[in-house]
Amino acid sequence: MAAGGGRRAWVVDVEKTLKDADASVEVSLWQRHCIYRVPACIKDLNPKAYRPQVVSLGPFHHGDPELRPMEEHKRRALRHLLRRAARPLEEFAAAVEDAADRLESAYMDLGAEWRGAGGERERFVEMMIVDGCFLLEVMRVAGAAGKHVDDYAPDDPIFSRHGVLYMMPYIRRDMLMLENQLPLLLLETLVAVETEKPPGWRSTRSTSTAGQYQPRPGPRYVPESMDIIRSVVVLRAAGIQFKPSKTDSLHDIQFRRGVLSMPPVAVDDSTEYMFLNMMAFERLHVGAGNDVTSYVLFMGNIIHSGQDVALLSSMGVILNAVGTDGEVGKLFKRISKDIVVEADSALDRLHQQVAAYCSEPWRVFRAKIVLADRYFKNNPWALPSLTSVVVVLVATVLQTVFTLLQFFKDNGNGSLAAPAPSPK
16 A cells, blocks of 8 residues: 555556456557657667658658758648649548548557647648658659659759759658658548549559568577578589579579579668668568568678679679679678578578588589689689699608608618617
């Protein structure tokens, strides 16, 4: 009992929430979340990769001082969309307010300043409309080279051809951040009001990881089979051919008859941010699968140096737009650290197939011959040095043999036995 005979306040608070401990209630709660704050244990490894640099989308970074200059451009995009749609803003506001509960629940750990039925709700609805319309304008201008949006000034800093060339890359990079997302429901709602058609469009879904997720056994750390995967150079020396897959889906990685097919990937300044945020989403969202994480780990295992990147680039698997081959190799090694993958995944089985293929005795012998030949070609001084060592070794052996022969000759009979002592 608390002082004064009353019940402890914290005990009362916990007892009031006991009904929330029901499994069915918890399931419905977690299923609504799809946008998360990245935990410090992930973010601290590379904070810049998870923080928007130019524009905030959604509540988590709204109001950040360095992002405020874009707010006026957002509202300008809203005005252009409203004029083009010829629909009153109140219709957009009413539709978004009807979906506000579901939009709020999409964000895990949404602050109290955005929740509630009073001024907080109105502020949330305003932010959703402004950010959502801005994102739609960005997608239309950048996605179709501005063919469907021509009412911006030719010197517009964001939506002109100049803006698309110089500013859109930074905006697109910020659109990749896990903490800088808008619910798809919001975009569907805005487009439904704009076009006077019922919501249901799904054109923004990425094709790179599309596919029904199949539950697998629980996660564990890197499988042992991944520890024995060889580099691209070694695999090539063992006779494995590489070629780009016909699609860019991460599911389209196959190994058949000594040919490893992989989806082509363009590596540029935003690649690291994209993979890190997608892997963070897979860690935080139950049921998202492990496709991106497994792919990054696979690439980190087969890329040991710039030579591996050069080989993959020559075969059309990697499109290098970031710099040297060595920088691309360091990128994949960097983002593949501290990764958790699922047991018995498709790429784990593929690793085992490749390892078994390369372990065949004649392929091991072939790899050694090819790698030795490449080493001497790349190091022209290595062969003379090796020849010198062999000559010195042979000379030493011959000198030893001649010394022994001379010793045998001096003893007369060629025996190593000691001479008998002379009689006294």
